[in-house]
Amino acid sequence: MDELSEGQQLFLAYDYLRTQVLQGGFLQFVVNGYVGL
Numbered sequence: 258m259d260e261l262s263e264g265q266q267l268f269l270a271y272d273y274l275r276t277q278v279l280q281g282g283f284l285q286f287v288v289n290g291y292v293g294l
Contacts, residue, residue: 261269277285 277289281288
């Protein structure tokens with residue numbers, strides 16, 4: 258992802274985040290280990 262601009266990286270991160278939330282909600286983040294509780 259180094260060749261992408263900061264805006265493109267942000268958009269991809271947002272799109273990924275939105276997809277995860279739509280598929281399984283925030284619980285999916287915890288299961289996948291993206292949220293440290």
